[in-house]
Amino acid sequence: MNAVHKIETVHWVGDVDGQLVLIDQTLLPVAFQEHTCGTVEDVWEAIKMLRVRGAPAIGIAAAYGVCTGLQPFAAADHDSFFDRLDEVVKYLAESRPTAVNLFWALDRMKRHASAMRDAASVREIRIALLKEAQAIHDEDRRMCHEIGRIGAELLTDGQGVLTHCNAGGLATAEYGTALSVFFTAQDQGKQVHVFVDETRPLLQGSRLTAWELKQRGIDATLICDSMAAQVMREGRIQAVITGADRIAANGDSANKIGTYSVAVLARAHDIPFYIAAPSSTFDLSIASGAEIPIEERASEEITHGFGRQTAPEGIAVYNPAFDVTPAELIKAIITERGLIEPVSVQTIAERIGGNA
Amino acid sequence: MNAVHKIETVHWVGDVDGQLVLIDQTLLPVAFQEHTCGTVEDVWEAIKMLRVRGAPAIGIAAAYGVCTGLQPFAAADHDSFFDRLDEVVKYLAESRPTAVNLFWALDRMKRHASAMRDAASVREIRIALLKEAQAIHDEDRRMCHEIGRIGAELLTDGQGVLTHCNAGGLATAEYGTALSVFFTAQDQGKQVHVFVDETRPLLQGSRLTAWELKQRGIDATLICDSMAAQVMREGRIQAVITGADRIAANGDSANKIGTYSVAVLARAHDIPFYIAAPSSTFDLSIASGAEIPIEERASEEITHGFGRQTAPEGIAVYNPAFDVTPAELIKAIITERGLIEPVSVQTIAERIGGNA
Numbered sequence: 061m062n063a064v065h066k067i068e069t070v071h072w073v074g075d076v077d078g079q080l081v082l083i084d085q086t087l088l089p090v091a092f093q094e095h096t097c098g099t100v101e102d103v104w105e106a107i108k109m110l111r112v113r114g115a116p117a118i119g120i121a122a123a124y125g126v127c128t129g130l131q132p133f134a135a136a137d138h139d140s141f142f143d144r145l146d147e148v149v150k151y152l153a154e155s156r157p158t159a160v161n162l163f164w165a166l167d168r169m170k171r172h173a174s175a176m177r178d179a180a181s182v183r184e185i186r187i188a189l190l191k192e193a194q195a196i197h198d199e200d201r202r203m204c205h206e207i208g209r210i211g212a213e214l215l216t217d218g219q220g221v222l223t224h225c226n227a228g229g230l231a232t233a234e235y236g237t238a239l240s241v242f243f244t245a246q247d248q249g250k251q252v253h254v255f256v257d258e259t260r261p262l263l264q265g266s267r268l269t270a271w272e273l274k275q276r277g278i279d280a281t282l283i284c285d286s287m288a289a290q291v292m293r294e295g296r297i298q299a300v301i302t303g304a305d306r307i308a309a310n311g312d313s314a315n316k317i318g319t320y321s322v323a324v325l326a327r328a329h330d331i332p333f334y335i336a337a338p339s340s341t342f343d344l345s346i347a348s349g350a351e352i353p354i355e356e357r358a359s360e361e362i363t364h365g366f367g368r369q370t371a372p373e374g375i376a377v378y379n380p381a382f383d384v385t386p387a388e389l390i391k392a393i394i395t396e397r398g399l400i401e402p403v404s405v406q407t408i409a410e411r412i413g414g415n416a
Numbered sequence: 417m418n419a420v421h422k423i424e425t426v427h428w429v430g431d432v433d434g435q436l437v438l439i440d441q442t443l444l445p446v447a448f449q450e451h452t453c454g455t456v457e458d459v460w461e462a463i464k465m466l467r468v469r470g471a472p473a474i475g476i477a478a479a480y481g482v483c484t485g486l487q488p489f490a491a492a493d494h495d496s497f498f499d500r501l502d503e504v505v506k507y508l509a510e511s512r513p514t515a516v517n518l519f520w521a522l523d524r525m526k527r528h529a530s531a532m533r534d535a536a537s538v539r540e541i542r543i544a545l546l547k548e549a550q551a552i553h554d555e556d557r558r559m560c561h562e563i564g565r566i567g568a569e570l571l572t573d574g575q576g577v578l579t580h581c582n583a584g585g586l587a588t589a590e591y592g593t594a595l596s597v598f599f600t601a602q603d604q605g606k607q608v609h610v611f612v613d614e615t616r617p618l619l620q621g622s623r624l625t626a627w628e629l630k631q632r633g634i635d636a637t638l639i640c641d642s643m644a645a646q647v648m649r650e651g652r653i654q655a656v657i658t659g660a661d662r663i664a665a666n667g668d669s670a671n672k673i674g675t676y677s678v679a680v681l682a683r684a685h686d687i688p689f690y691i692a693a694p695s696s697t698f699d700l701s702i703a704s705g706a707e708i709p710i711e712e713r714a715s716e717e718i719t720h721g722f723g724r725q726t727a728p729e730g731i732a733v734y735n736p737a738f739d740v741t742p743a744e745l746i747k748a749i750i751t752e753r754g755l756i757e758p759v760s761v762q763t764i765a766e767r768i769g770g771n772a
Contacts, residue, residue, distance in 0.1 A: 089728035092505070197531045242707040255734075258718065260616060260640040266719070266727040274728050281732045284616040284718060286641040286674025290710075291737045293676065318642025320649065321487070321681065354646075361615065362640060367723030369690070371628050372445035376637045378611075383646045 065092050065275055069117045069227040070192065072124055076186050077131060080124040089271040100129030101149055107155040107162070114231020114300045115198050115305070116338070119161030123193035124170045130186055141182045144368045145173055161340070165196055181336045197233050203338045204235035206396035211241030211301065211336050214394075217250040219298040222288060222326075224257040225269040225316035227303025227336060237336040238301045239272060241394065246278055253279045255291055259316060260284075261361040261379065264379055285318050292329040300326045301394070304337040309386030311403035312349025313337075321382040323390070332391040339395050342412045349384035421448050421631055423585040425473045425608050428480055428550065431540050433487060436480040440467045441586055445627040456485030456504055463511040463518070470587020470692070472556050475517030479549035480509045482525045486497045486542055486736045503528055511549060517574040517696070553589050554758040559694045560591035563751035567597030567657065570750070575654040577647030579680075581672035582611040582624040583659025583692060594657045595628060597750065602634055610646055610698040615672060616640075616767070617735065619719040641674050642748040655748070660693040667759035668705025669693075669707055676739040688747040695751050698736070698768045705740035713737045 070082040073096075080103060080226055084095040095111055097103045101127030106112050113122045129148030133141050149166045154161060172192045176185050215221065227238035235243055245252050254273055266282050273280035283291060300322055304313040313319075313335050326333040344358035346352065359377035363369065371377075392401035397411050426438040429452075436459055440451040451467055453459045458479030462468050470478045485504030489497050505522045512518060528548045530540050561567035571577065583594035591599055601608050610629055615621035622638050629636035639647060647653055656678055660669040669675075669691050682689040702708065715733035719725065727733075753767050 090725050121572065131762055229584070257642070260642055263726050266731075267469045270731045271728040275729055279732075281734050282715075282718060282727055283734050283767070284673070286616055286677050287736060287739075289677035289680055290516060290673065290736055291734065293739075306612070313590075316641070317646065321642050321677075322644035322686045324645055324681055327679065328684060335514070359638075362638060365727065368618045370445050370619050370629040371638055375622075375626045378637050378643065378647065379640050380643060380646055383643075383649075 062325070067234060067272060067275060069100045069230050069233060070112060070121045070124065070197075072190070075133075076127065076183075076190050080121065080128055082106060082112045082121060083230065085113055085268065086111055086277060089267050089269045093151070096360050097125070097128060102149065103128055104152060104155045107152070114226070115161040115229070116232040118156065119165035120200060120233055121195070122155070122162050122196045123169050125152050125166045126166065127186070127190045127193055130189065130244050134182065134186065136182060138177065141185070142173070142177065145170060155314055164340070168196065169193065179309065187331065201235065203396040204237060204240045205244070206246030207237050207336050207338065207394055208235055208240030208395070210245040210393040211229065211334070212248055212250070214334065214392075215241065215245045215252055215299060217404045220253045220255060220296045222255045222291070222297045222300045222322065223269060224302045224319050224322050224415055225259045226264040226272070226286075226414050228269055230268050230270045230272060231303070237303045237338065239269065241301055241302065241336055242273070242278055243276055246276070247290040251279065253281070255288070256280055256282050257285045257288055257318065257322070259280060259318060260325055261365050285321070288322055289325045292325055292331060297331055300331060300333045301336055304335045304341050305382060306346070306352060307335070307337060307342045307393065308346040308348050308352065309344045309408060310402075310405050311390060311393065311408055312352070313385050313390060313393075314352045315379050315385065315389075317383050323385040324329070325390055333385075333389055334392050334394055335385075335390055336394040339397050339412050341407065344409070344412065349386060354383070355381045423590060423628060423631060423656055425586050425589060426468060426477045428546070429648045431459065431491075432483070432539075432546050436477065436484055436585070438468045438477060439464060441469055441624065442467055445623050453481070453484060455738060455744045456481050456507065458507060459484055459509045463508070470582070472519040472588040473586070474512065475521035476549070476553045476556060476589055478511070478518050479521045479525050479552045479577045481508050482522065483542070483546045483549055487649050488546065490538065490542065490712045492538060494538065497541070498529070498533065501526065504598075509762070520696070524552065525549065548748065551685045556589040557591065558591060558750040560588050560596045561600070563593050563694065563750055564591055564596030564600030566752070566755055567690070567750040568600040568604055568606070569599045570690065570748075571597065571606060571608055571655060576609045576611060576652045578611045578647070578656045579625060580612065580621065580658045580675050580677065580678050581615045582620040582628070584628045586624050587659070592628070593619060593659045593694065595625065597657055597692055598629070599632055599725055601630070607635065610638065611644070612636055612638050612651060613641045613644055613678065614638060614672065616720050619722075620672070641677070644678055645681045648687060653685070653687055655704075656687060656689045657692055660691045660697050661738060662702070663691070663693060663702050663709060663749065664702040664708065665700045665764060666761050667746060667749065667764055668708070669741050669743070669746060669749075670705065670708045670738050671737050671741065673736050679741040683745055689741075689745055689749055690748050691746055692750040693737055695753050695768050696763065698764065700768065705742060708740055
């Protein structure tokens with residue numbers, strides 16, 4: 061596990077008859093293993109079992125999954141082929157219920173095929189669909205790099221930064237959102253030292269973020285979530301950057317549980333708190349974070365989190381999966397369309413308004 | 417494990433020839449098992465291996481350990497008996513290097529025996545030493561109850577409170593310091609709902625505090641450390657109470673890592689933050705928390721918590737065992753000598769000055 065691996069969260073191998081290969085994230089950080097999906101059932105299983113995770117990465121995997129699912133229908137007539145397309149899209153959409161990018165990517169694939177229905181052969185449509193999946197993949201890659209470029213301008217050589225959860229390459233095509241900022245800063249010759257919250261209960265920080273940073277040779281130090289305040293107090297943090305799952309029209313941002321805690325602590329220590337997220341993360345139909353429901357997850361994530369029981373039988377548990385950081389604690393939001401600063405209904409509408 | 421157990425962290429069974437029995441805390445919360453120490457080597461091992469932990473509880477166990485160690489010398493002459501006493505005290509003092517109460521209790525036992533040397537038989541001295549160990553035990557019990565009584569006045573029926581780590585009966589004779597406040601409030605008929613930080617890396621909150629609260633029938637909810645801010649924001653916490661390991665003359669308080677984080681979050685949400693600790697926790701020779709060194713512990717506590725690797729091989733780790741909460745974040749300190757409020761050099765000197 062000390063080998064350096066190129067992080068390609070998902071990639072397609074071969075031509076239209078090829079296969080989807082993805083990093084099996086359930087085995088990280090103990091083992092780096094690629095997982096080949098030869099059938100649409102394999103792709104469904106990989107999404108369901110979190111072998112691939114992170115909203116953008118799930119969308120890309122699903123797009124390729126459509127191509128995989130159509131391979132057995134290479135010789136079908138148009139009607140059978142399009143029936144199969146509907147079937148595959150419906151099937152993949154049921155792999156995970158909440159990832160918005162999944163539905164968005166499947167819908168885009170379906171519309172692309174439909175537009176060609178009367179003017180192209182099944183083979184031509186299959187080739188076009190693979191190109192469309194690759195376009196989704198490429199757009200995500202470019203988006204991540206652009207976020208990195210814009211965010212890296214906020215950092216200077218020698219700074220310490222803190223991140224929470226995994227907003228890295230493993231959640232996207234390659235470079236990530238928050239982590240893209242650190243990768244880009246390093247590419248520009250700026251040394252940054254990243255403190256990584258382990259991110260209980262599922263430890264995406266220690267399992268995934270620490271692994272990614274180490275893979276890319278970035279100075280990183282792992283801490284428990286409860287140590288962030290102490291590290292800030294010691295003067296070792298000059299900026300906090302995290303990702304987001306959903307951003308309301310006023311800038312209130314939902315992200316992994318513990319993000320709000322970090323934002324409050326950053327404010328108390330006069331440290332700027334940034335969110336890095338693509339424009340697709342904004343949900344302008346929601347006025348504020350108060351409208352974002354807080355999902356609760358299984359208590360076993362806390363009571364049996366390390367493969368061992370660490371809490372008494374039957375203890376009540378509260379396990380909210382995310383929290384909402386109010387806009388007033390966010391210094392700026394780093395998007396591929398530019399920096400949103402200050403964070404307000406107006407500045408967000410100006411940058412992101414064209415989404416709808 | 418759903419049975420209700422009387423929490424007697426340590427207790428002596430029988431007369432001067434009896435045995436020390438303690439709850440094996442390394443097995444909690446999965447198994448409740450009492451561990452009998454028939455020899456001084458057994459007592460030494462129990463302290464060393466953290467079967468008994470928490471500074472006051474270690475002191476009590478060591479005092480009884482002296483009695484155990486003298487049993488084979490019941491028929492010895494005075495000189496041999498006192499040589500053995502020196503030997504036993506020295507041996508037990510080496511079980512753990514940092515617990516101040518350990519040295520204090522051993523010294524007290526030794527001084528008690530020495531004062532009787534010329535006027536009493538070996539048997540009389542042995543009986544007096546057992547009584548002295550029981551006195552140390554009883555004083556701790558009374559101290560905890562007094563802290564509970566004084567602290568419970570701060571709480572009203574129906575409140576939600578948050579605690580961090582384990583400042584409970586398992587760290588003391590029976591009732592604890594911070595937890596004693598909750599137990600006493602319940603005894604007074606006040607319903608309090610306790611939110612328990614799991615307290616990474618060693619999970620004393622989920623392993624010990626949650627177990628104690630459940631044993632005593634107190635409404636308790638376990639959360640990850642990163643969720644405290646969210647629970648505060650939801651308006652579910654009206655007070656935070658933790659223990660302390662060492663309190664400087666100005667009130668700066670060292671306690672388990674994450675306590676400072678909780679104190680900052682409490683301030684941001686206008687929630688009073690209290691410390692519950694006996695007068696023996698104050699170290700008036702230290703002017704402020706800046707003089708308290710921050711001990712770093714093994715990285716494996718974070719990377720391999722609970723028997724499973726959850727971080728990449730070779731990642732740098734920062735694992736401070738405690739942090740210092742500055743006096744200005746502490747609304748009051750609850751001691752057995754009364755409430756110290758506001759927390760200042762002067763108010764502390766008034767209550768605790770007699771310590772030296």
